[in-house]
Amino acid sequence: MEHRSAQAKQELILQEFLEKHHFDPPAAILPQLRIVTQKERDTLLKKGDPIHAVYIILEGQYTVSEAWSNGAIFIFTELGPGDFICEMECYQGAQAVQYNLICKSDSLLLAVPVEGFLAWQAVDPKLCQMLIQSLIRKLGSSARTASQMPIAPGIVKFARFLIGYCRENGIDSRQEVTVRMTREDLSYNLGLSVRTINRLVQSLRERNALTVRSGKIHITADQLPLLRSILPDSDPSR
Known part of the structure; x- marks a missing residue:
């Protein structure tokens, strides 16, 4: 029925x-x-x-x-x-x-x-x-x-997104921000595959631009300048 x-x-x-x-x-x-x-x-x-x-x-x-x-x-x-x-x-x-x-x-x-x-x-x-x-x-x-949205390498888009996320979640007034999004959420928001997201996370981790604990991305106030350095000089998110 x-x-x-x-x-x-x-x-x-x-x-x-x-x-x-x-x-x-x-x-x-x-x-x-x-x-x-x-x-x-x-x-x-x-x-x-x-x-x-x-x-x-x-x-x-x-x-x-x-x-x-x-x-x-x-x-x-x-x-x-x-x-x-x-x-x-x-x-x-x-x-x-x-x-x-x-x-x-x-x-x-x-x-x-x-x-x-x-x-x-x-x-x-x-x-x-x-x-x-x-x-x-x-x-x-x-x-x-x-x-x-100018064409940009994936790592630039990811860094730009993380910088914006940190600003929205008060990085200026706290020592660390936890990115409370799954890899699938990041994939959806950025239009990148989950595999690409994982590769970019590892690359930024090796640059000490972020930390991963229990699968979650953590970014400290000291790491934020490292993320900004990935962006082109003319990028407004720097």
Whole structure:
């Protein structure tokens, strides 16, 4: 009974979405459309995942992080309602995702199998119009993000984050700050993999820029200048 109720709710969400935007998908693909529900911090896709569907965000926000081959440089893009996910890969015939896509808030998405999406966009101008608008937003978001968050090595981004964390937690009035965040939390906030976070922690530990006790990162007032020295001279966080 509960399963049927959830299914009926998803069918209603789908129907309302299609009617709201006057979409007219081919009858053959209607049974293939499905609603996906995600919670904040859920990972929708990670680098290397196979591409089976194109997603349309109905509700919620997502962060896209793209890592360069050395794992040290990242570019962030924000996505919201009306934006498409994996549509470019679909057109390119790509087989795997080249970025990580993390849910920033509770979200609803419409998942459309790749072949179904290609068939739908070929006959529905309303869908193409939404797709074009999404691409325009993505270009704008990428440009804004690039100007606000310059490309930087991972260790610079991590040091900048730790300096900000220490300031927010009163390093000026106390001898030591404990970073009360798991490696997964740091990964989510910085867009770096957990493996990269662990590598950066070890690097900063070797420089005596932080201490690790019982798995927690500790930073003293004396270590803060060492963190600042990692940043470029022009960085406002120094």
